[in-house]
Amino acid sequence: RSYPTTTDEEDPDSNLNATCPEYFRWIHEDLRPWAYTGITLDMVERAKATANFRLVVLNGTAYLEQYQKAFQTRDVFTLWGILQLLRKYPGKLPDLDLMFDCVDWPVIKSIDYGGPNATTPPPLFRYCKDNETLDIVFPDWSFWGWPEIRVKSWVPLLNDLMEGNQRMGWDEREPHAYWKGNPEVAETRQDLLKCNVSDQQDWGARVFAQDWKKESKAGYKTSNLADQCVHRFKIYVEGSAWSVSEKYILACDSVTLLVQPRYFDFFTRSLKPLQHYWPIKPNDKCRSIKHAVDWGNTHQQE
Template sequence: MQKLQCSKEFMLHGSGLARHSLEIPFWRPPLKRKPATTAALLFLTVLLVAAFTSSSWIDTSSFFIENLRNKTIIISEKPKIPIQKIEIPLECTSSKNQTQTCPTNYPKTFQTEDLDPSSNPVCPDYFRWIHEDLRPWKTSGITRDMVERANRTATFRLVIIGGKAYVENYRKAIQTRDVFTIWGVLQLLRRYPGRLPDLEIMFDTEDKPQVRSSDYRGQNAPGPPPLFRYCGDKETLDIVFPDWSFWGWAEINIKPWHSILKDIREGNNQTSWIDREPYAYWKGNPFVDDRRQDLLKCNVSDQQDWNARLFIQDWILEGQQGFKQSNIAHQCTYRYKIYIEGYAWSVSEKYILACDSVTLIVQPKYYDFFMRSMQPVEHYWPIRDDDKCRSLKFAVDWGNHHKKKAQEIGKAAGSFMEEQLKMDYIYDYMYHLLNEYAKLLKFEARIPEGAVELCSEVMACHAEGIEGRKKKFMMESLVKGPSVSSACTLPPPYEPQALAAFVRRKINSIMQVKKWEKGYWDSLNKQ
């Protein structure tokens, strides 16, 4: 038996062209084949297909004409049809005196271009930590009792049922952390309508993790409460979630992430790394933690220059002066920028890493959702916490003598922020985290008494306060309509050996820097 392959183009959508290949396997007896008859049958088949499909699209992926003189015509799957992106504006009442309600016409589902979402690009590697954060409940699942016990410190309970969001508030949050965190979830629902399962979560907007792993060890220990927050550490089990400032920090005039990232990119382009000040820069509030006050001892003085230029940020005065000296995009003018934690993890981390400067990270205790996948000496330079000044001086001297490598480190961090931390991935991280969390629930979500339905209209249409920045940032970060593509594909969990190797690599890099640093100071002391 022989097989002949040929390709044709057919009219399959009114007068438009769509490409389909014909695969024609057939027997070829040496003397009995009649080419004219075969060609006529093929031509007739083409006419029948064109006539049948001239008025509308049909699914040709399963269209077969069989048993035609031992010949089979297979028309392959039709090409992907581009789906038109739609924008759905907010439906705001005309008067602030009217009660704002949630619309009923926002689509509950939306067809995406990718019919097989699993074929989408794989999410960045830091998505693997979703599996690790949820591992404490992998075997037991999550019961209602576990969730209820999480309200001991929770700021609010968020319930999603049928694609709608309901919030039960427990206590006042710091500034507008809760407002913009909930706003972010509402934008997720606008982006992926009908894709979020029913669920209930408890969210704590305070800084420090609360669910200590040591309290839930042993056979008789209760299951740990699943509590969402912005950071974690190795001693706790809190579930890490993107922080509120991705949608804006109204109190200190920090715009939503997609806007500030664009501004930082423009700032980076204004001053090349080699032309920046060859020192380590930090500006912030030192009074939130002793370690920051200790850092101030490393500032330049008449007696000593540790290669650091440190500045105190007075946010009250800055607000009174219109935030003229706190534009993040204008702070990428030093070759090195210092990140040091405050009361816990600090929002400033992502803005510093985006600068293309070499980020000098003072040994941290806490982590956010993406930082765990960044490696020392590849994305940042580790600084000792117990000897900050000498460690900073060595880091800057090393970078100024290894300019090419230093620039590569700064560029790697900036590229990570630009490519792997864009807002598309922020939403996809939230999407996968909430979906994987919901799979563990062993109860049906329900709307608690006193919970309020929230939507983008209710939160933004008549938002007031903070000199108009609250509403401005909401409108700036509003998801205009459903996404035409599905979320990226969640990567599998780390294999135990791979995770151990990853952690070992990070430790070895830090130890190597400490070894270089010791050699540097030993050589200076011998002079």
Template structure:
């Protein structure tokens, strides 16, 4: 067993008790130190070593880090990511330090940092020292073309963490803030919302749901969504689509009473379509038991690269044929009800079993751990960074922000190790994944062209 294996070995067999967050006595001297949980008593490890293998999508961690696999990551590389970052995160001896560079949209940075603090409580003593830059915006911006070329001295890309990527960029993917809650639009933390979505699925069987495709959101943020509006029911034609514009200002005034996600699982088909870039709504749509009609995405998040067409979702064209593509999918599903239901069920099962919060924390662990292995320097506390405590995030704002943070506060550590991370994909395996997707999508396009249900 190597030195790093010893460092990351399962926390000793004991129950660990964390001090509560105390906003009424909010002072730095009373804040909880992550490196000093209170040990209560020795007891048997309830689950033993976790022998589970991580879901396949975890293997994309290796692909995200491949640009630095041969060179390692130097401090200079990290610091070159500063112009594009919202904050710098440094972990030293289990304690978190943050240097902020820019204000993120809404509370994205706060909830992302909150999630990282919970990770350290979930796996105390197992998160290695690290130093990274993070950007909370919608679009990736570390473009491959800026860091590739025939010259042997081509500049290495700066490692930058964010929520989504695409085939033209090198950003490192990480779970988005909404897993811990999205107070601005009153979306609950993921664990609570998953339970509500599951209950929503049970209210109406798939066969009894409206036999149309449903979408609700802001259609003014992308050409794809603008195009989708033209597919709505009109006096001239019914494309089997029901599009509802989301007026966020009106929803704020009405307390979001018309935006309950668990109440929207009443259609057989739900449309996923990107906005400015990837949308955090993907997991909510996939969890609905409805068939996800995914308009050809140009971005991906940390888990979506392992979704398979015709198994987890039905692909939809993102061009002038979008309306016809959606109508064909709805007609196909209504003619093949059993197969359509199987697609919806496979997606919701994937979400329930492979995207619960335990898996999210395991992904975070492996992503940060694999990243730390590439660092060629010992992380140190930046002179302008401040130590981050739970109370710094949960106490100042109150309201839903504080509630969601308290609802997601980790009260005890995991009694088992993270899942076993599989090795990187081979070039052959990557080629097969890409070819399989392309083949299935082309098959559907051929059915559409010939107006054949296959």
């Protein structure tokens, strides 16, 4: 589809006094492997090995080459984000040649590109990375929607979450730590299930295994994210890699209990403990959660 190539309208987001978000400073770090060599066509094409698609923007027009279908509609909604960018800033995007991998876990390992005779790594975009990989992080597809599980795009969903937050003050919420998700994808999630309340012990956590097949048949009626902001504390724990749930948990206006993660996406590297979240020890989850819940419930003003 053709979009305008220029605009005479004033950019509604422009502000001469505005500063870039904190996570912008990581752009230079993500591109550091190519700081002295630049990025060549050969480097880009080597990223094809695991890429789902290639996106080329030339003179304001987007072109797509698909290599393998992504899970569900991850690729479609990632592309939709780029198209919205082209529409919002016509004539302002430079020419681009990008490879995208829509799988959760990063694959460009730093160790494979070290040493005096090492080649330069291929630039490959994906949704997360860790400290041992060189993949370039890009906002995940769910910012533009996740229709398979009825998740709206970020702006209308954030409005729903803000409305949900206003239904109940923090002191009126359930005085427990809440988590709901699929425990089958990671051992750390299965370990979290041990922190659930039992006849013998109450760690202050209420954790639930999500049955997506059952939810699908029920029309996802019990999975509305805006209805889940009713606990004073919410737990974030990684899945097979990072999880898209992190932004929804952080937006819930509860205290986020964040199990120390391995992976990060484009904005979470800038989060600070005890300012944006309460850190939870990954190898001692239950006691760590109980300490956070007990302290929070007895220090509500803080």
